[in-house]
Amino acid sequence: MNIQFSSPAVHWVEALPVGNGRLGAMIFGGIEHERLALNEDTLWSGYPRDWNNPGAKEVLPKVRELIAEQKYEAADQLCKQMMGPYTQSYLPFGNLQIWMDHGQLSSGDYSRKLDLSTGIVTVTYTIGGVRYTREIFASYPDQAVIVRLSASKEGGLSFRATLDSPIRYTTRVDGDHFTLSGTAPEYVAPNYYDVEDPVRYGDPETSKSLRFHGRLAAIQKGGAFKADADGLHVTAATEATLYFSAATTFDPGMGAIHAERSPGPLTAEVIHSLSGKGYAEIRQRHLEDHRRLFDRVDLQLGESLAPADMATDQRIAEYGSSDPGLVELLFHYGRYLLIASSRPGTQPANLQGIWNQDTRAPWSSNYTLNINAEMNYWPAEICNMAEMHEPLIDYIGRLAVNGRKTAEINYGARGWVAHHNADLWAQTAPVGDFGDGDPVWAFWTMGGIWLTQHLWEHYAFSGDETYLRDTAYPVMKESALFCMDWLIENKDGYLITSPSTSPEHLFKTQEGRYAAVSAAATMDLSLIAELFENCIRSAELLKIDEDFAQSLKGAKDRLLPLQIGAQGRLQEWSVDFEDEDVHHRHVSHLVGVYPGRLITGQSAPQLFQAARKSLEIRGDGGTGWSLGWKIGLWARFKDGDRAERLISNLLNLVKPNEPAKHEKGGVYPNLFDAHPPFQIDGNFAATAGIAEMLLQSHEGYLEFLPALPARWQEGSVKGLRARGGFEVSLNWKDGRTAEAEIVANLGGVCSVLADSPVWVGGEGAKKQVEPSDGLIKFPVTAGEKYVLSFTE
Numbered sequence: 001m002n003i004q005f006s007s008p009a010v011h012w013v014e015a016l017p018v019g020n021g022r023l024g025a026m027i028f029g030g031i032e033h034e035r036l037a038l039n040e041d042t043l044w045s046g047y048p049r050d051w052n053n054p055g056a057k058e059v060l061p062k063v064r065e066l067i068a069e070q071k072y073e074a075a076d077q078l079c080k081q082m083m084g085p086y087t088q089s090y091l092p093f094g095n096l097q098i099w100m101d102h103g104q105l106s107s108g109d110y111s112r113k114l115d116l117s118t119g120i121v122t123v124t125y126t127i128g129g130v131r132y133t134r135e136i137f138a139s140y141p142d143q144a145v146i147v148r149l150s151a152s153k154e155g156g157l158s159f160r161a162t163l164d165s166p167i168r169y170t171t172r173v174d175g176d177h178f179t180l181s182g183t184a185p186e187y188v189a190p191n192y193y194d195v196e197d198p199v200r201y202g203d204p205e206t207s208k209s210l211r212f213h214g215r216l217a218a219i220q221k222g223g224a225f226k227a228d229a230d231g232l233h234v235t236a237a238t239e240a241t242l243y244f245s246a247a248t249t250f251d252p253g254m255g256a257i258h259a260e261r262s263p264g265p266l267t268a269e270v271i272h273s274l275s276g277k278g279y280a281e282i283r284q285r286h287l288e289d290h291r292r293l294f295d296r297v298d299l300q301l302g303e304s305l306a307p308a309d310m311a312t313d314q315r316i317a318e319y320g321s322s323d324p325g326l327v328e329l330l331f332h333y334g335r336y337l338l339i340a341s342s343r344p345g346t347q348p349a350n351l352q353g354i355w356n357q358d359t360r361a362p363w364s365s366n367y368t369l370n371i372n373a374e375m376n377y378w379p380a381e382i383c384n385m386a387e388m389h390e391p392l393i394d395y396i397g398r399l400a401v402n403g404r405k406t407a408e409i410n411y412g413a414r415g416w417v418a419h420h421n422a423d424l425w426a427q428t429a430p431v432g433d434f435g436d437g438d439p440v441w442a443f444w445t446m447g448g449i450w451l452t453q454h455l456w457e458h459y460a461f462s463g464d465e466t467y468l469r470d471t472a473y474p475v476m477k478e479s480a481l482f483c484m485d486w487l488i489e490n491k492d493g494y495l496i497t498s499p500s501t502s503p504e505h506l507f508k509t510q511e512g513r514y515a516a517v518s519a520a521a522t523m524d525l526s527l528i529a530e531l532f533e534n535c536i537r538s539a540e541l542l543k544i545d546e547d548f549a550q551s552l553k554g555a556k557d558r559l560l561p562l563q564i565g566a567q568g569r570l571q572e573w574s575v576d577f578e579d580e581d582v583h584h585r586h587v588s589h590l591v592g593v594y595p596g597r598l599i600t601g602q603s604a605p606q607l608f609q610a611a612r613k614s615l616e617i618r619g620d621g622g623t624g625w626s627l628g629w630k631i632g633l634w635a636r637f638k639d640g641d642r643a644e645r646l647i648s649n650l651l652n653l654v655k656p657n658e659p660a661k662h663e664k665g666g667v668y669p670n671l672f673d674a675h676p677p678f679q680i681d682g683n684f685a686a687t688a689g690i691a692e693m694l695l696q697s698h699e700g701y702l703e704f705l706p707a708l709p710a711r712w713q714e715g716s717v718k719g720l721r722a723r724g725g726f727e728v729s730l731n732w733k734d735g736r737t738a739e740a741e742i743v744a745n746l747g748g749v750c751s752v753l754a755d756s757p758v759w760v761g762g763e764g765a766k767k768q769v770e771p772s773d774g775l776i777k778f779p780v781t782a783g784e785k786y787v788l789s790f791t792e
Contacts, residue, residue: 001332003312003671004113005029011656012037012357013668013678014313016114016121020140021343021391023246024354025096027136029112029123031105034098036136036145037357040212041347042250044424045188045199046088047208047257051429056082056410063517064488064498072507072515079439079499079517082410084429086437087421089188090350090365092357093214094165094180096147096244097231101158102127116329116336119290120283130156139286140343143270146286147242148279155222155236162231163216163244166359168201173227174264177217177271181264184210184248191360193436199359213263214246217271241279245270252345255398255426293339296384297719299328299690301712313653313669321648324712327690330651333671334379334687337680338388342376347424348391349376353680362677367395367422369447370503371586375625375681377454378595378632378688381461382695384719384727389458393471395426396451400475403428403448407482415482416475418448420503440516441504445486445497449527452476453596456534460723463746465541473538477545480535480552483528487555494560496520496574497528505584507577520560520574526592526599532556533598562592562599562607569614570599570607583619585626587633590615594629594636595688597698601638612637620649624665624673628685635692635707643693644709650686694730697722701751701775704730704737725782726750740788744780751777752788759789 008029009015015026015037024039059081066075110125123134131152138145151157162178163171169182186209189198202209216232218225223237234240247263250256274282304325306315312329321327341353351372356365367373373392380389403416406428411417419430420441432442455472459465487495498519506514532552539549565576572579572589592598593611601608615633620642622630627650634643652666654674665682666674673682693707694717702722718729725746731739742750752758754776757768762784769776780786 001117001329002113002115003329003333004111004309005311005313005669006108006110006112008110008112009670013656013672013674014670016112016670017337017340017353017355018114018119018121018136018138018145019340019354020138020143021341021346021354022143023138023145023244024341025136025138025145026355026357027121027123029121031110031125032100032103034100034123034134036096036147037355038093038096038145038214038244038246039354039356040093040246040248041354042248042252042424043091043093043184043210043212044088045091045185045209046423046425047186047210048425051084051427052406052409053082053084053429053434054409057412060411067498067517067519070510072509072518073511073513075499075517076439076515079443080432080435080437082430083432083434083437083442084427086190086193086431086433087364087366087423087427088425089190089359090352090356090361090424091184091188091359092166093212093246094163094167094169096145096216096242097162097164098147098242099160102130102132116332117291117294118287119294119336119340129153132157135283137283137286138340139282139289141285141289142274142277142282143245144274145244146282147244148239149242150239154238157223157237157240158235159240160231160233161216161218161242163214171229173229174215174268176225176227177215177268178227178232179216179264179267180214182212183207184212188360188364190364191358191362193433208257210248210250210257211263212246212248213267214244215267215271217243217274219275243271243274250424252347290339293385293387294335297335297717299331299715299717301328301715312671316651316653316667316669316671320651321644322711326651327647330647330671331687331690334683335383335385337683338376338379338385341680342388342391344387344390346391348373348395349680351679351681362679364421364423368420369418369422369451370420370441370444371588371629372625372679372681373422374450374454374595375629375685377684379684379691381457382691382721383687384721386458386462386721389454392454393458396448396455397471397475398426399428399448399451400478402426404478411486413482413485415478415480415485416448417445417482418451420444420447422447438516439499440501440506443499443517444501444503446524446527448479449483449531450591452479452531452534453527456538461721461725463725468538469542473535473542476531476535476538477548480531483531484551484555487528490519490560493558495555495558496560497524500524502572503586503588505572505586505588506580507573508580514580518573518575518577522562522570522572522574522589523591525559525562526589526596529556529559530592530596530598564606564610567613567617568610569617570610572614582617583621585622587615587618587626587629590633594632594692600699602699620645622665623675624650624667624682625675625679625685627665628673628682628689631686631689632692635689636696638706640693640707640709640712643689643707644711647686647690650682691720695720695722695728697724697726701753702726702728702742703753704740705732705735708732708735710735724748724750737790739790742780742786742788744782744784744786747782748780749777750780750786751775760786761789762786
């Protein structure tokens with residue numbers, strides 16, 4: 001459970017992350033100088049503004065005409081007139097700097113580790129015979145970052161702690177507290193946009209952007225304490241605890257800036273609430289909260305091969321996926337990171353979770369809706385973290401509100417729409433600064449449609465009809481209304497999308513050049529078909545909207561069929577174009593295989609085989625998140641060894657001091673996913689993919705060990721969730737399920753894939769159940785546990 005090192009971090013991707021969903025810190029573990037790089041999840045640049053483009057409505061018919069005439073390059077150029085502004089940027093809050101009086105370490109006695117099971121980072125070392133220890137964690141119950149420092153010798157602890165930030169700030173002493181405050185920039189350009197004055201501040205007195213405030217307090221045992229303009233000074237103590245709290249003027253309930261919200265009193269309130277608690281109590285409250293979530297799931301794949309004290313980066317380099325313990329660590333790390341970056345009431349995890357040290361972060365550290373934001377939440381349901389899904393579900397609701405205006409103004413359509421990028425302000429218009437961007441990534445109308453998959457999945461795993469009726473279905477329905485207006489009839493009478501792109505991938509035109517915009521990309525049709533199906537099923541379950549459901553059935557039947565190309569692969573576009581890059585990182589046309597359920601071996605066997613052929617041609621390389629996606633895809637294709645090969649490719653050490661290879665992904669020393677640069681989505685995709693190798697439920701039944709690799713011949717997993725309200729634990733030997741434990745959270749019938757009789761024990765005596773059509777079925781009662789034995 002440890003990510004560990006024998007030296008302090010030099011680079012940010014060697015530091016260790018802690019978080020409580022709202023506050024994050026990256027701990028470097030320096031000896032004389034400790035740095036905690038701090039974040040607060042609502043600190044973004046900018047403010048709400050009008051991002052819609054009325055001119056897009058006038059351009060749309062012309063773009064469609066060019067596409068119909070196969071003038072794709074001209075359509076690309078005209079699509080630039082349909083863009084809006086770039087999103088705003090997620091910002092660093094600053095740094096907690098601790099300067100120790102004892103100087104540097106002269107020996108090699110040093111340890112720095114993150115224990116995933118506790119969410120606590122520990123740093124230890126010895127200087128002059130004195131053992132120094134730090135414990136650092138981000139408490140969700142107490143909404144603060146806690147730093148505990150101690151010395152083994154009485155009076156041996158002396159240090160100064162202060163706050164600073166890369167964005168404009170001022171500091172002051174407030175009684176015994178040290179505070180930092182400022183006003184966020186009104187505009188921060190994306191890191192890839194070379195524009196004059198890329199970071200723009202307003203007048204602090206009149207600026208419309210966010211105000212932020214951080215507060216640092218200390219309690220020490222023994223010695224002396226002083227607060228002055230240089231920070232907090234602790235001298236000749238034995239123990240000391242630092243408390244850091246932060247807030248902004250963003251009101252999560254409003255989803256906007258609250259002009260009367262004062263962050264200073266909010267941080268003071270947090271610190272005041274901590275003053276009456278001892279460190280032991282605060283630590284215990286954190287542990288109970290963290291373990292309540294983290295301990296739900298366990299995974300055992302075999303004995304670890306690496307020595308127990310080996311540094312994690314060395315372990316990655318020397319063992320990779322051949323070490324079962326390292327694969328377990330990768331799996332658990334994704335769970336840890338989602339718990340640390342997404343909690344009820346917080347913002348959803350962004351491109352970097354909640355951890356970012358750059359004013360102009362890669363891709364603005366925003367919400368990238370053409371894969372990355374969705375990927376962040378793939379493990380939420382199956383890995384028993386449904387509460388962690390709530391911030392995204394809430395955010396989708398905010399996007400739907402803004403997206404109604406964008407759908408109406410930009411396209412004259414009903415319903416709601418979102419595009420490629422979004423931010424704290426829930427921007428729904430296409431980005432690209434009104435023509436600077438390239439349509440290959442900037443123009444894509446499917447962002448909201450893909451997000452609705454998460455609304456349905458949250459219901460599918462829980463069976464909560466109140467949630468479906470009140471929260472999910474209304475937003476899904478409005479997304480489907482947009483689709484009904486966005487779809488047009490082609491010359492053959494089929495419904496298609498136009499303009500359409502396959503995210504970030506170009507095709508070769510008849511003229512031998514490359515273009516992005518065409519009609520009816522496979523991803524569009526797949527996402528729309530699945531949304532329609534989810535709405536139809538919802539209406540049936542809720543016994544409402546019969547006429548609307550019938551209209552969706554009619555439209556779904558008229559969608560242009562997915563195509564199989566000359567190479568026997570599922571086409572990425574409706575025309576069998578030649579790819580710009582046959583090994584492209586995006587596998588967008590396979591979304592119906594995973595994470596969707598549109599294309600399965602049973603429902604569409606020819607398309608399923610063609611999709612597999614596409615993935616074989618794409619290859620096993622790619623960026624970190626692309627490798628993560630492919631793990632899940634190969635799991636759905638029931639090829640465990642191929643999925644394990646992708647895990648092996650992902651567990652490739654990317655060193656931060658070496659030149660980045662943009663399409664060569666892996667993991668950094670701290671196990672963060674490397675695009676490169678860092679993107680957290682690959683960590684989440686790996687966790688979800690490993691779970692998918694062990695349990696699948698998207699075809700209406702439970703399937704145990706659908707993609708078990710030869711390396712994992714014996715093992716166990718506890719606490720995974722399946723659609724239908726089931727919680728599943730498995731033990732296996734010699735590559736076959738030996739025993740399964742199923743907890744039914746809903747009543748009804750449980751169906752399990754089986755090729756021979758299975759002994760089922762539940763409320764009564766154990767009985768043998770014979771398979772029929774490859775399934776065993778048995779009635780279940782809500783709250784009851786059932787044990788399935790696959791051997792007598």
